Amino acid sequence: MELWQIITSFISSIGMFIVTLFYVVYTKKILKANQGMFEESIKARKQELMPNVIAYFDMPELNALHFVVKNIGRSVAVNTRVELEPIIDFPKKEYLSRSNLVNELIPTIAPDQKLVTFVQMMFDLKNQDGDFPKFKASIYFEDINGEKYHSQYILDVNVWKGAIRLGEKFGVHDLVEEVKGIKELLAKKN
Known part of the structure; x- marks a missing residue:
């Protein structure tokens, strides 16, 4: 029974590691997209306020x-x-x-x-x-x-x-x- 708990705990830990890895990767992608949107809004504001x-x-x-x-x-x-x-x-x-x-x-x-x-x-x-x-x-x-x-x-x-x-x-x-x-x-x- 103890072996079964160790195997279950190990599989659970690997699953949490994979979920955490996906979470980190997607969070990084979201941050990058937000940074791009922020830079675009700065450019748009600059163009809106510039002389023409x-x-x-x-x-x-x-x-x-x-x-x-x-x-x-x-x-x-x-x-x-x-x-x-x-x-x-x-x-x-x-x-x-x-x-x-x-x-x-x-x-x-x-x-x-x-x-x-x-x-x-x-x-x-x-x-x-x-x-x-x-x-x-x-x-x-x-x-x-x-x-x-x-x-x-x-x-x-x-x-x-x-x-x-x-x-x-x-x-x-x-x-x-x-x-x-x-x-x-x-x-x-x-």
Whole structure:
């Protein structure tokens, strides 16, 4: 009987050892998974609170193309620099080269702050093939802790093709002449 108790005790001890081993292994896996989730939540929080500077073209009014730099993030962006490299060559390059939003350091951009500059009238931007400008945009900025960020994408003014409301023959001078004609017509009616 004593031998039977020793064998039972030994088997019980081995069983407890195996159960304890499984418990330790799975506890270690759970701790590792929790550590991964904790690190992911830190990354997500950091991304949620970081500045996020974007640049784009906009046409808020009749054929007037604007260049916009905006911080869509939730904290201040510092030392921002926007570089535009032309992909399609154009004869008129001065429209953006004179702007302080391109190739110049922008010291701070607050959250939701939008910096806008007038580029040119759309009908003055076409090249000889009828295409509008296309750029590779590189945006560099930092957060207030000195963390550096960089984004790069294509800005294509050709998305506005077809949105121009004046015929190709019209320039600003022709537009003024049309307005004068309308004014004279209204004067005759009164």
